Amino acid sequence: MIPHRSPGSTGSTTGDAATATTAEFCGHCGEPSDVGAGPASDVHHRCGERLAMEPPRYCAACRRRMKVQVTPLGWTAECSRHGMLAP
Amino acid sequence: MTMQPELQANPGPILETARNQVLEQGIGLSESQLLEILRLPDRDLPAALQLAHEVRLRHCGEDVEVEGIISIKTGGCPEDCHFCSQSGLFDSPVRGVWLDIPELVKAAKETAATGATEFCIVAAVRGPDIKLMNQIKFAIDRINEAVDINIACSLGMLTQRQVDQLASWGVHRYNHNLETARSYFPEVVTTHSYEERLDTCNMVKDAGMELCCGALIGMGESLEQRAELAAQLAALEPHEVPLNFLNPRPGTPLENQGIMDGKDALRAIAAFRLAMPRTVLRYAGGRELTLGDLGTKAGLMGGINAVIVGNYLTTLGRPADADLNLLVELNMPIKELQKTL
Ligand code: SF4
Ligand SMILES: [Zn+2]
Ligand SMILES: [Zn+2]
Numbered sequence: 001m002i003p004h005r006s007p008g009s010t011g012s013t014t015g016d017a018a019t020a021t022t023a024e025f026c027g028h029c030g031e032p033s034d035v036g037a038g039p040a041s042d043v044h045h046r047c048g049e050r051l052a053m054e055p056p057r058y059c060a061a062c063r064r065r066m067k068v069q070v071t072p073l074g075w076t077a078e079c080s081r082h083g084m085l086a087p
Numbered sequence: 088m089t090m091q092p093e094l095q096a097n098p099g100p101i102l103e104t105a106r107n108q109v110l111e112q113g114i115g116l117s118e119s120q121l122l123e124i125l126r127l128p129d130r131d132l133p134a135a136l137q138l139a140h141e142v143r144l145r146h147c148g149e150d151v152e153v154e155g156i157i158s159i160k161t162g163g164c165p166e167d168c169h170f171c172s173q174s175g176l177f178d179s180p181v182r183g184v185w186l187d188i189p190e191l192v193k194a195a196k197e198t199a200a201t202g203a204t205e206f207c208i209v210a211a212v213r214g215p216d217i218k219l220m221n222q223i224k225f226a227i228d229r230i231n232e233a234v235d236i237n238i239a240c241s242l243g244m245l246t247q248r249q250v251d252q253l254a255s256w257g258v259h260r261y262n263h264n265l266e267t268a269r270s271y272f273p274e275v276v277t278t279h280s281y282e283e284r285l286d287t288c289n290m291v292k293d294a295g296m297e298l299c300c301g302a303l304i305g306m307g308e309s310l311e312q313r314a315e316l317a318a319q320l321a322a323l324e325p326h327e328v329p330l331n332f333l334n335p336r337p338g339t340p341l342e343n344q345g346i347m348d349g350k351d352a353l354r355a356i357a358a359f360r361l362a363m364p365r366t367v368l369r370y371a372g373g374r375e376l377t378l379g380d381l382g383t384k385a386g387l388m389g390g391i392n393a394v395i396v397g398n399y400l401t402t403l404g405r406p407a408d409a410d411l412n413l414l415v416e417l418n419m420p421i422k423e424l425q426k427t428l
Binding site for chain 1: 155156157158161180181182184186190193194198201203337398400401402403407
């Protein structure tokens with residue numbers, strides 16, 4: 001499984017098209033992420049904290065807004081290109 | 088957040104009045120009295136919470152009602168509630184999406200397995216259209232076939248015909264929030280009026296469904312307006328009041344509103360309980376941010392007698408186990424299922 005994570009996200013992909021090699025974009029704010037080049041940037045530090053309390057909204061690979069479904073005991077986030085992310 | 092555990096020897100006169108009026112006589116505080124509660128100094132907060140807890144135990148009992156909520160239709164709402172990430176009028180990252188019925192039934196089963204007795208189906212709409220009503224009917228039937236749980240709905244503003252339909256389908260409780268005080272409402276919502284909200288609330292009650300009518304505090308309203316809201320809710324006599332604390336959402340007009348102070352939130356919990364001694368007062372969204380773990384416990388020992396278990400509609404809550412374990416620790420039994428309709 002290829003990592004498809006956002007800063008602070010604990011999700012993993014279940015889609016078969018997850019071709020990203022690094023998290024290019026922040027799953028919370030959708031701005032470019034520097035994850036992979038070192039520790040999470042200050043810019044996205046708070047985003048990382050927020051991602052402990054909400055699902056990612058942007059695909060970390062392509063910045064598409066994902067279809068997110070939250071249920072009482074779980075969530076899924078789906079990018080039309082890169083597949084499904086779940087906790 | 089830290090709380091002083093010791094009670095003050097001489098709590099303020101409003102707490103003495105409240106003890107006599109609310110605890111002994113079961114009469115909720117008036118708007119001006121509630122404002123005094125909301126203005127209590129920090130040193131009186133433990134005594135206010137203690138009194139609110141006694142009121143809850145005396146007038147509601149020790150049970151805690153557990154509920155799960157789920158969004159059947161997320162995002163794309165035509166309304167402009169300034170706190171809401173599901174409005175289609177703001178540049179919010181929340182995408183429109185429908186939940187399919189098998190997923191809904193699965194979630195209802197998972198929710199029931201936590202001990203929850205309430206499952207509330209929510210849609211981000213101004214009010215339901217025929218398609219949504221048909222889906223709700225179908226969902227209710229499938230859930231009833233699969234699991235024993237009370238079904239509530241929150242589908243926006245209703246017509247009389249829709250109220251009657253929901254009641255006849257066995258929806259036992261309907262959620263429609265006032266959100267904020269009448270005097271602050273135009274600052275927060277411009278696409279519909281307070282009166283329209285009240286109309287739906289009153290129709291729900293008249294049809295014999297339980298009314299769940301909530302508040303969202305920390306949106307920049309004054310303490311006077313917070314007291315006004317509690318008094319307006321009390322006048323409606325809802326069966327349940329879910330109490331939300333603003334979680335500022337990206338892209339909404341309130342995204343830069345700070346997170347509410349935890350002690351103010353606890354004062355509000357005590358005030359709402361002292362306004363409505365017999366109402367189910369439920370912890371709803373935003374408590375994780377505003378109160379954290381310590382504050383969550385303080386609220387449960389300060390007037391709250393119901394929780395939303397697990398996640399909210401678009402954000403995540405505390406893990407279900409954290410709340411359920413806390414109830415065990417506090418010796419608070421979960422309310423058991425009583426099919427009311
Ligand atoms: S009506 Fe409900 S879903 Fe629509 S914007 Fe207002 S709070 Fe959000
Ligand atoms: Zn970010
Ligand atoms: Zn993608």
